[in-house]
Amino acid sequence: MYLTIADDGVTLHDPERVNDFYASYRQRLTPARLHEVMVEHAGGELLPDGNHVMVPVETLRRLAAGQVDEGWDHKFAGMLSYAQDKGWMSEDGTAVRAHLEREM
Template identity: 35%
Template sequence: MIVEVVGGADERPEVRVVDVDDLTRLHLALGAVTDGEADRVLREAGLGRVQDAETGILDVAALRSAAAAQASTEDWDRRWDGMLEYAGSKGWLVDDGAGLQVHVESAAGA
């Protein structure tokens, strides 16, 4: 799963949750936006925040809601739970489990 922050209509950044059926990976992909713009649009969408240039924190409940609405596999809920269990074992759950720490990647190749 990928949470993308990209330039949208009228050069206003927008956030999208894509590849929701692939629960073997999760990262935050930033297009041609600044960290500040990405942080703002993530917070406005209720999906999380940018912690620094390499790390984002995603809201677990909001991400699940956004992703589940697009999921197309019958066992998605079970695999989501497995992904969270794995993340917890790696210490990636933060804010008492309400947040999920993810790696930030540049989708713009910058």
């Protein structure tokens, strides 16, 4: 699954594919604007390294609603458990880290 970040908001794509998670944005977005859009749309935040974002778990659930089958929650929980084991979750477990890729 991946999150796209654009001037008009954040969108979740391929939510059924829980074995791969990343975020992408259009080249024209500056880091400041990227962070602003994410905050405005409850999409999370840009991390200081500029290469990752932290995305709230509840945002992913909200964006996946209506796109996934009833077994998705179980698969998603497995993804979050794997992310926790790798150190890719926030300390309180409410957000997951995603690598940020720039679209050309």
